[in-house]
Every structure is written in structure tokens, then in C-alpha cells.
Amino acid sequence: MIIIIGAGLSGLLTAYRLKTAGIPFKVLEARTRLGGRINTVYGTDTTPIEMGATWFGDYHKHLITLLEELGIGYFEQYMEGTVFFQPFSTSPAQSIQIPSQPPSYRISGGSCNLIDTLYQQLDKNDVLLNQTVTDIKFGKNSVQIKANDIFEGSHVILALPPKLWSKKIQFEPSLPSNLSNIAQHTHTWMEDSIKVALSYAEPFWRQEHLSGTLFSNTGPVTEFYDHCNHDTSTYALCGFINSSFKHLDEGDRQAKVMAQLKAVFGSKAESFIDYKECIWSNEKHTFTASDTPLFPHQNNGNPIFSQSFYEGRLLISSAESASVFPGYMDGAVHVANVTAKKIIDETY
Structure with missing residues (x-):
């Protein structure tokens, strides 16, 4: 045994x-x-939300071989449209062009x-x-x-x-x-990470030709990405919060996240269905x-x-x-x- x-x-x-x-x-x-x-969790509209491991690339051959062995599909991370970058807390987010990079993938169904x-x-x-x-x-x-x-x-x-x-x-x-x-x-790996995700009734960022991608030096959100599912039938944004924000209570942390997202993506960012987060340093296992x-x-x-x-x-x-x-x-x-x-x- x-x-x-x-x-x-x-x-x-x-x-x-x-x-x-x-x-x-x-x-x-x-x-x-x-x-x-x-750790995939599900919102009230069954949107799969990744609170843990999410992305992989073409160079991750062992994982891809296993997915193919088990008949599990995967799809490319959506990155089309405007990308935002916040260099300083005193300046608004600016649209940037990021160099062409190899695609990242997510597993179909979460x-x-x-x-x-x-x-x-x-x-x-x-x-x-x-x-x-x-x-x-x-x-x-x-x-x-x-x-x-x-x-x-x-x-x-x-x-x-x-x-x-x-x-x-x-x-x-x-x-x-x-x-x-x-x-x-x-x-x-990930022991200090905080993941956050919001699900929406509509992918407003795609409708406005935005990628849903945000990189920020200021936080609380440091990285954010489109998180729609593989057949684009449920809609979400997902990313990371600076780990220093773990000391706030959830309500204060969510308020700061939403203030940042509203400033970057506009008022539609406030009309979310679910707000999910996972502070991995609180996970004793x-x-x-x-x-x-x-x-x-x-x-x-x-x-x-x-x-x-x-x-x-x-x-x-x-x-x-x-x-x-x-x-x-x-x-x-x-x-x-x-x-x-x-x-x-x-x-x-």
C-alpha cells in the first residue's frame, strides 16, 4: 500500500x-x-472563477500532454484590445501597447x-x-x-x-x-498571493474594445485579465491584489479594489454579479x-x-x-x- x-x-x-x-x-x-x-469556485451564474492556478504556455509540455491524454480542452487567454498600465498613484491609467508574446492558455471548464x-x-x-x-x-x-x-x-x-x-x-x-x-x-508558490475576480452579466470591456488587462504599480490590483469561460457564455475579470492589502478587512479591501477598477474601466465595473477573493496566506493547508x-x-x-x-x-x-x-x-x-x-x- x-x-x-x-x-x-x-x-x-x-x-x-x-x-x-x-x-x-x-x-x-x-x-x-x-x-x-x-481552486475553481463558481458564482451565482455558474461562472468558473480561478482562485488558484490558472495559466500555462506552449512550453509546459508535460501539462499539455496530460490534458490531451485525458481529453481535456484548453483555450487561449483573451488579450485583444486596449491594455491599461498604472505607473503611479497620482496619475490615471494609460493605454499601452505590449510586445507580441507567446499565448497563455486556460483549461476549458476551469x-x-x-x-x-x-x-x-x-x-x-x-x-x-x-x-x-x-x-x-x-x-x-x-x-x-x-x-x-x-x-x-x-x-x-x-x-x-x-x-x-x-x-x-x-x-x-x-x-x-x-x-x-x-x-x-x-x-x-502562491503562498503570498491574493486572487480576486468579479463576474458580470455582460463583457462590457470587450464591447468597448478593451482587453480587460491591467498592470499596476500602485494597487490594490496589480494584474487583471479577461476571465470569460471557454465558450464565452459567462463573463468575468480576474487577477491579483498586492499582498500588503491582506491586512485590511474584506469590506475595505473590496472598496479599494472597486475604486481602482472604476477609475480604470469606468462605472460599468461596479455592476458585478459576484466578487470573489482568496488570500492564500490564510489557507493553513x-x-x-x-x-x-x-x-x-x-x-x-x-x-x-x-x-x-x-x-x-x-x-x-x-x-x-x-x-x-x-x-x-x-x-x-x-x-x-x-x-x-x-x-x-x-x-x-
Whole structure:
């Protein structure tokens, strides 16, 4: 029995590969939902809104290959029309021309479509929610995992951010000091991000030949994009807020966001259906405080994460541990494939 801790993209894909190979497993997830940092929520008009991982490019070959394998479509991010830039708080937003860039894509039906499709391939009894792992004990020939229940297996796979497991799980025997030190100083991608999105009855920005794109040095919104769904039947704008605004209460933060959007896009921006936001530093199953400040992607893809430990019974499989595009969906896919192959090769 393989115990996989974390039901995000890397954990569920690892499970899917093991199931295909006929290897028994259990996935333990602390949250009440699947997906980890993939978190699609739905407004009152069923508009899919991405509060987590959203975009990818042609260079993300592992993710694209998986989408094609599973028959999941994707579509190009809408960027047609005027782009706005706010250089200073004292000056209005100005229209700019951005250089031609390779396209970005989004997953049809929302990023959660990938998570849901993987989950549908698994036995529901093998994926357990509300299981917060607190202790992992390595015996002579087995591994015991203490969560809300007790589980025992031959191997354990850590499919969650390294900083999280290094700080919140007790290991017996203790983790090797070099692994523990690097893991505690590994930045968790998106842990400081605030996502915000608004859904609308009409795509007023498109009707006014605007792309819906805003870049701002002043905030609260720092980046904003068109967020209509793949068949342009629901309409939204989505982006990021400067993380310093997390200290405001939600009402004050929303008021500042709306004042900025009205100044940039006009009064129609106020006529939203839903306002959604996610402060990732409030997500205890993603964020844990760092002992020292970390720079973005610090120690992501560190070679130590590709090693196995405890005589090969502990493996690491999360986006941050990937050797390619660590922290991103593509990295999560790559490392899941690699980790599953290690288990399958050892088994057969």
C-alpha cells in the first residue's frame, strides 16, 4: 500500500498512474476539497472563477500532454484590445501597447476540470478528505501515518509543499538535517498571493474594445485579465491584489479594489454579479510562516527533493520539488510522473 499525502495535482496524478499500474494506494487530504492550489469556485451564474492556478504556455509540455491524454480542452487567454498600465498613484491609467508574446492558455471548464477528471478515474474510497497528517513513523518494513485515522503502508509520498511537511509533520526517525533545512527554506508558490475576480452579466470591456488587462504599480490590483469561460457564455475579470492589502478587512479591501477598477474601466465595473477573493496566506493547508524571508521559488527544484529517504520508503512529489517548472502545474505533472514511475519500476 502506497500512502500519498495531498490531493492536489501531483498527488492525484500519482494516484492515477499507480491505479493504472494496479498498485494499491490511499490519498490523504487535509482539506474538505480536492485540488490544493487549484481552486475553481463558481458564482451565482455558474461562472468558473480561478482562485488558484490558472495559466500555462506552449512550453509546459508535460501539462499539455496530460490534458490531451485525458481529453481535456484548453483555450487561449483573451488579450485583444486596449491594455491599461498604472505607473503611479497620482496619475490615471494609460493605454499601452505590449510586445507580441507567446499565448497563455486556460483549461476549458476551469482548472478544476483537470482535478475532477483525475478523481473520476479513482475509487472514491481511496481518496480521503479531512485527514490532516501529523506524524509519520518508519518501522522496519512499513510506514505508519497518523492523521485523523491511522494508516499503514510500504511507502509514503509527500505531495504537498516542502515547507508545510517539514514544519507540520513529525517524523520518526527525524528527517535528515540537510533535507529538513532545505525544505524549511523552500518557497511555496502562491503562498503570498491574493486572487480576486468579479463576474458580470455582460463583457462590457470587450464591447468597448478593451482587453480587460491591467498592470499596476500602485494597487490594490496589480494584474487583471479577461476571465470569460471557454465558450464565452459567462463573463468575468480576474487577477491579483498586492499582498500588503491582506491586512485590511474584506469590506475595505473590496472598496479599494472597486475604486481602482472604476477609475480604470469606468462605472460599468461596479455592476458585478459576484466578487470573489482568496488570500492564500490564510489557507493553513498551503501557508506556514517562514523563519526567514524567502525569495520567489527559493529552493524550488532543489536536487535533494529527487532523492528517496528512509531506505527508499519516503518520496517527495509536489510542484516545488519538480526539476522542471517547479511551483507550476507543469512541474506538478512532471514530478508526479517521475515519482509514480519510481514506485512502478520498484514493484515490477
